[in-house]
Amino acid sequence: MRQFPERLLNGYNNFMSGRYADERDRYRTLAEAGQSPHTLVVACCDSRAAPETIFDCGPGELFVVRNVANMVPPYEPDNQYHATSAAIEFAVQALKIANIVIMGHGRCGGIKAALDPNMEPLSPGDFIGKWMSLVRPAADQIQSNDLMTQGERQTALERVSIRNSISNLRTFPYVKALEEQGKLQLHGAWFDISTGELWVMDAMTGDFMRPSDLATAAADSEPAA
Template sequence: MDTFPELLLAGYRNFMNGRYADARERYRVLAEQGQTPHTLLIACCDSRAAPELIFDCGPGELFVVRNVANMVPPFEPDSQYHATSAAVEYAVQVLKISNIVVMGHGRCGGIKAALDPDMEPLSPGDFIGRWMQLLKPAAEQIQNNDLMTQGERQTALERVSIRNSITNLMSFPFVKTLHEEGELNVHGAWFDISSGELWIMNEAGDFIRPDL
């Protein structure tokens, strides 16, 4: 067995002496009574865009699902493995969350890969390439837009990906029904790593800065 990273052990010691010590009773209640998070937050795996830090949430507040490029696949119950779909199902059907937020971010590596049709697969399985096929139609349209710079194309697809995931969320019958009944709110957000700015999606699908 490899030696556990000392950096993580040092962080755990700080956690036990700081955050856990300050919220010990909160953790005890969560352990005994279970979790009741108010929001399912679907975010990217990128280490620079951690939802709990961005939204300053404590234990038990967010049910977080992270994958490459913060994507939600369409509702396709079959024999394949669907980790994100399973998490959506659990959050909505079991935890009864009242909000779903799909949060993308600037400089996303998965989005960059989707925009580069000549990118070599990272492995024989090409897991990223297959996953990013979910965005292929949108990526092809943006790739061919010569009026946009590379940076503009990147940001455009990052935001289109969020709208695409929300569209796919609505293909889940239990999500669509609860949303139409007003019991489940669905939101889009985009986080700029370089500036810390948060942009939220309005009803028209445009991204605006919230009034803080």
């Protein structure tokens, strides 16, 4: 009989004696009253970029959807299976979340595959090739720029993909309507795994900036008293 991974069992035991013991009442309240997270985070499956860890959030605070390269497809109400779209619908319509964050990260394997669709062990005919075709036009443009290094191309597409997903979010009628009513805010963020830095997208310009720089820019743009 195959045994459950020991590392996971040890981690669970530590969880029960540590965090769960400290937050037992909170978990019971969440179980009885249900969840009411304030933010939906669409993040990558990458094991190095867990939103709950990066944002230091406890149980019940974030509703997290993770897929390859943290992408949102356009609104397509057909008879196919749409896991990410279903999660967005549930978060917005049922949970009434106030924020959606598309969080990309550095050194993303999905983005690397989009820039080089023939890289091993992937191929354009498999699931990842089809999924990453969502950013194919941008990938082709960036990959053809000979003045950029491969690392620069990677970072550029990681960030362009975040903007693309935010644009696709606005094709969901209820997302667009709630944003226009001021009841829902859409955000972009990019996490640098190697340094731990978080870059936040300026909603007005689309530029990615460190939060401290973004706050300074916002203050500078305010009219003088």
